[in-house]
Amino acid sequence: MDNITQKLTQKSESTKKDSMGRAVSLAALALIVIVVVAIFAFVISRGMSTFFKDGVSVSDFLFGTNWNPSVINPHTKQPYIGALPMILGSFLVTFLAAIVATPFAIGTSLFMTEIAQKRGAKIMQPIIELLVGIPSVVYGFIGLTVVVPFIRSVFGGSGFGILSGTIVLFVMILPTITSMTVDTLKSVPRHYRESALAIGATRWQMIYKVVLRAATPGILTAIVFGMARAFGEALAVQMVIGNAALMPHNLISPSSTLTSVLTMGIGNTVMGSLQNNVLWTLAMILLLMSLVFNLIVRAIGRRGEMK
Amino acid sequence: MNAKTSDKIATGVIYAISSIVALILIAMLAFILVRGVPHLSWHFLTSPAKAFEAGGGIGIQLFNSFYLLVLAMAISFPIALGAAIYLNEYAHKGRFTTIVRTAIEILSSLPSVVVGLFGFLLFVVKFHFGFSILSGAVALTIFNLPLLTRSIETSLAQIPNLQREAGSALGLSRWETVIHVILPAAVPSIVTGVVLSAGRVFGEAAALIYTAGQSAPALNFGDWNPFNIASPLNPMRPAETLAVHIWKINSEGIMPDLSAVSAGASAVLIIVVLIFNFSARKIGAKLHKKLTSA
Amino acid sequence: MSKSHRGTFVSAFLVVIIIAAIGTGYVTREKNSSGVSITAVGSTALQPFVESAGEEYTKENLGTFINVQGGGTGTGLSQVSQGAVDLGNSDVFAEEKQGIDAKKLVDHQVAVVGIAPLLNKNNGVENLTTKQLQDIFTGKITNWKQIGGNNHKIVIINRATGSGTRVTFEKWGLKGLKSLSAQEQDSSGMVRSIVSTTPGAISYASFGYIDKSVVAASVNGIAPSNVNVMNGKYPIWSYEHIYTNGRPNKSVQQFLDYLVSPKIQKTLVPKLGYISIHDMNVVRQLDGQVVEK
Numbered sequence: 001m002d003n004i005t006q007k008l009t010q011k012s013e014s015t016k017k018d019s020m021g022r023a024v025s026l027a028a029l030a031l032i033v034i035v036v037v038a039i040f041a042f043v044i045s046r047g048m049s050t051f052f053k054d055g056v057s058v059s060d061f062l063f064g065t066n067w068n069p070s071v072i073n074p075h076t077k078q079p080y081i082g083a084l085p086m087i088l089g090s091f092l093v094t095f096l097a098a099i100v101a102t103p104f105a106i107g108t109s110l111f112m113t114e115i116a117q118k119r120g121a122k123i124m125q126p127i128i129e130l131l132v133g134i135p136s137v138v139y140g141f142i143g144l145t146v147v148v149p150f151i152r153s154v155f156g157g158s159g160f161g162i163l164s165g166t167i168v169l170f171v172m173i174l175p176t177i178t179s180m181t182v183d184t185l186k187s188v189p190r191h192y193r194e195s196a197l198a199i200g201a202t203r204w205q206m207i208y209k210v211v212l213r214a215a216t217p218g219i220l221t222a223i224v225f226g227m228a229r230a231f232g233e234a235l236a237v238q239m240v241i242g243n244a245a246l247m248p249h250n251l252i253s254p255s256s257t258l259t260s261v262l263t264m265g266i267g268n269t270v271m272g273s274l275q276n277n278v279l280w281t282l283a284m285i286l287l288l289m290s291l292v293f294n295l296i297v298r299a300i301g302r303r304g305e306m307k
Numbered sequence: 308m309n310a311k312t313s314d315k316i317a318t319g320v321i322y323a324i325s326s327i328v329a330l331i332l333i334a335m336l337a338f339i340l341v342r343g344v345p346h347l348s349w350h351f352l353t354s355p356a357k358a359f360e361a362g363g364g365i366g367i368q369l370f371n372s373f374y375l376l377v378l379a380m381a382i383s384f385p386i387a388l389g390a391a392i393y394l395n396e397y398a399h400k401g402r403f404t405t406i407v408r409t410a411i412e413i414l415s416s417l418p419s420v421v422v423g424l425f426g427f428l429l430f431v432v433k434f435h436f437g438f439s440i441l442s443g444a445v446a447l448t449i450f451n452l453p454l455l456t457r458s459i460e461t462s463l464a465q466i467p468n469l470q471r472e473a474g475s476a477l478g479l480s481r482w483e484t485v486i487h488v489i490l491p492a493a494v495p496s497i498v499t500g501v502v503l504s505a506g507r508v509f510g511e512a513a514a515l516i517y518t519a520g521q522s523a524p525a526l527n528f529g530d531w532n533p534f535n536i537a538s539p540l541n542p543m544r545p546a547e548t549l550a551v552h553i554w555k556i557n558s559e560g561i562m563p564d565l566s567a568v569s570a571g572a573s574a575v576l577i578i579v580v581l582i583f584n585f586s587a588r589k590i591g592a593k594l595h596k597k598l599t600s601a
Numbered sequence: 602m603s604k605s606h607r608g609t610f611v612s613a614f615l616v617v618i619i620i621a622a623i624g625t626g627y628v629t630r631e632k633n634s635s636g637v638s639i640t641a642v643g644s645t646a647l648q649p650f651v652e653s654a655g656e657e658y659t660k661e662n663l664g665t666f667i668n669v670q671g672g673g674t675g676t677g678l679s680q681v682s683q684g685a686v687d688l689g690n691s692d693v694f695a696e697e698k699q700g701i702d703a704k705k706l707v708d709h710q711v712a713v714v715g716i717a718p719l720l721n722k723n724n725g726v727e728n729l730t731t732k733q734l735q736d737i738f739t740g741k742i743t744n745w746k747q748i749g750g751n752n753h754k755i756v757i758i759n760r761a762t763g764s765g766t767r768v769t770f771e772k773w774g775l776k777g778l779k780s781l782s783a784q785e786q787d788s789s790g791m792v793r794s795i796v797s798t799t800p801g802a803i804s805y806a807s808f809g810y811i812d813k814s815v816v817a818a819s820v821n822g823i824a825p826s827n828v829n830v831m832n833g834k835y836p837i838w839s840y841e842h843i844y845t846n847g848r849p850n851k852s853v854q855q856f857l858d859y860l861v862s863p864k865i866q867k868t869l870v871p872k873l874g875y876i877s878i879h880d881m882n883v884v885r886q887l888d889g890q891v892v893e894k
Contacts, residue, residue, distance in 0.1 A: 014483055025396075027389065028385070031386055032390055032456065033406070042428055108324060115321055128328075129584060133506045134335070135580065137551075137554045141553060152798065158799050202311060202313075204314035234418065235420075235554050243787075262420060264785065266676075267671070268675045270678060270698055271700075272679070273699050273700025275675075294413055358648070525659075558791070
């Protein structure tokens with residue numbers, strides 16, 4: 001009798017296992033959150049020390065156009081730490097790449113979903129997936145051996161610059177935007193298309209007036225994701241942009257991005273020195289920007305839902 | 308312009324755009340393979356790199372890439388699996404879940420160079436791991452976790468709820484349902500996801516430059532004791548991977564046959580990634596057939 | 602049920618095997634006293650030299666393992682002053698690097714590297730005075746015809762800020778002036794190929810990179826050659842340093858001795874385009890004074 005009560009009141013074997021499994025999987029999840037928090041804590045604490053420890057003013061950093069952290073400005077007794085050239089460089093390559101890539105991405109995904117589904121699935125799908133898989137150093141290598149000499153021979157100059165960076169990034173983010181756009185287009189309900197065709201729309205009218213309209217939030221999300229990838233890309237850009245911390249005058253003069261200055265400089269500076277701290281501040285900007293991109297995606301999603 | 312003509316023009320434009328995209332990829336692949344494959348030889352694939360003389364290979368870098376990949380996968384897979392199971396099977400909609408999902412999304416959009424710098428700061432400098440396989444594997448894990456978690460979660464979500472209800476109806480606890488019903492059904496697409504993410508990890512360089520390091524000391528391939536310093540398995544040695552090698556020799560290499568080596572190494576990298584891509588699909592399809600036919 | 606038991610059994614078995622393998626490995630690891638590991642971190646320019654010398658050294662002294670890593674001069678110096686590594690490779694005097702407490706570090710000079718201004722062939726200039734170099738790199742002269750060359754706009758190509766080559770060039774070529782911000786390249790090979798293909802280009806690289814595709818300009822009438830550096834006539838050169846934290850221990854000292862031994866200095870050093878430390882007839886002190894040996 002006791003035995004039965006015990007059995008009934010005690011947790012069963014499988015309940016124990018269940019709570020254990022739940023705990024283990026929760027722990028794994030918690031670990032990921034901890035990692036994210038740690039990354040933010042470390043990078044931001046390093047990045048902020050430029051402002052707190054070294055006493056650099058935020059506006060000098062964000063809007064200064066002269067970057068040369070190892071040289072002291074004789075007037076202000078502060079090193080030259082204007083990060084605007086890099087910030088501008090990053091935004092320029094990102095936006096230009098997105099502007100070039102978007103029509104290509106939309107065209108390709110329309111081909112895959114609306115025009116030629118069969119061939120789309122057979123030929124374009126694997127092509128897009130392969131493009132996603134190509135490592136960024138290979139893009140950089142191609143940029144260095146093909147794009148840069150090409151620009152040099154067409155436009156003169158050294159060939160390194162925003163234009164080369166844009167071309168390389170365009171190819172890199174194209175598959176990201178395309179595959180996400182394809183998913184969005186596929187999720188547009190079929191009866192939208194059927195109703196449009198039924199009232200006598202041509203295929204293009206159906207695409208342009210119905211499908212693309214319905215898919216706009218999704219496409220915007222895809223573009224923002226592509227931009228986030230372009231903004232954070234380091235090596236491929238660093239190999240072709242020329243790495244001059246100058247305000248970009250034109251598209252073929254050498255410039256630099258946040259990531260390119262980071263990868264080149266972090267080993268040449270001493271941990272804890274101002275020259276090193278400002279690099280961490282650049283890393284912090286990268287971090288915050290990826291947060292901003294996330295928020296944008298969220299905002300778009302919410303507006304899409306409301307409709 | 309009437310609707311029919313614009314329809315035709317638009318269709319033509321779309322065709323043109325898609326062909327350009329296809330051409331870009333084919334041209335890129337052809338360029339890499341045509342330039343690189345002639346340099347491939349058994350010697351190139353197995354001998355160590357030379358710093359300033361011609362005739363070096365990529366043997367150690369290739370081994371390092373695979374070793375790091377295996378280690379990173381061994382660390383990240385269980386974590387990602389656990390996290391995905393919790394998110395898909397246990398979590399309720401609520402504030403906690405939203406925060407966690409946001410965290411994962413942010414982690415997945417972090418530039419890999421920031422992940423690498425974090426690894427440098429914490430593992431290389433603070434924990435005194437030095438430039439080592441261990442630091443590199445942890446950095447790769449951080450890089451890989453969000454992608455893998457999301458892909459496993461998608462795989463789990465694809466299993467219809469009917470299966471879960473059937474498990475409950477049989478008196479199985481939720482955990483037992485996951486282990487005995489859901490996971491086996493999801494294995495094919497999980498495997499596909501894992502192999503695809505392996506391809507991305509294999510080609511990653513930015514996260515490794517300041518964690519696994521940029522040097523590949525000579526290894527003694529007769530010694531597989533991980534505690535010996537020249538052993539290939541020693542996790543505390545610096546390990547330049549193939550992707551890092553390509554970046555490094557292109558930005559500061561001094562060997563005379565630099566262009567040949569970087570072309571060959573790029574070709575190897577591409578071929579391995581292609582193999583990962585194709586086998587992911589093949590293995591997934593095969594497993595699916597095997598596990599569901601019965 | 603039996604199936605899941607089998608699963609448990611198999612995984613338990615695997616765990617036991619792995620633990621046993623690791624245990625055996627730990628017990629049988631090479632414990633003999635000669636199993637020394639020397640770690641060097643720092644300058645990527647010096648890395649191939651120390652690496653190759655380390656390989657030779659390992660062949661002769663079995664059991665000693667030389668672990669050479671890049672990471673940059675800044676990383677090398679900060680790691681060695683924290684005591685995290687044995688050797689810090691550097692292209693510059695530790696005193697010249699901001700944020701380093703150089704008092705704790707001991708300097709070992711292992712080679713000399715000369716740096717020449719590289720010019721595009723079409724510039725029409727083969728000799729530059731220090732004043733002209735300063736004016737070019739600070740932007741006061743913007744066209745080669747201003748100093749008697751052809752009508753080409755001057756295109757400046759710098760090395761990365763903080764890189765040893767750039768620090769040396771600015772210190773001795775520009776006499777301490779800093780170059781204006783311009784395009785930066787990380788690799789000497791890349792610098793040379795850009796200079797050779799860009800009309801009006803000027804940059805600088807170590808002697809090892811001089812070839813027929815570019816003009817290596819004389820400075821104040823003195824040609825950039827090894828002999829002129831050895832005699833102290835040509836001004837733009839620097840030492841390659843390896844730093845230790847305090848006095849090195851016996852095995853580290855042995856390796857450092859090996860690096861400056863005639864064997865290495867006669868073979869490896871010239872191969873890398875460096876000048877042997879023993880061939881120098883002059884010594885440059887930290888304050889920049891050059892004295893006869």
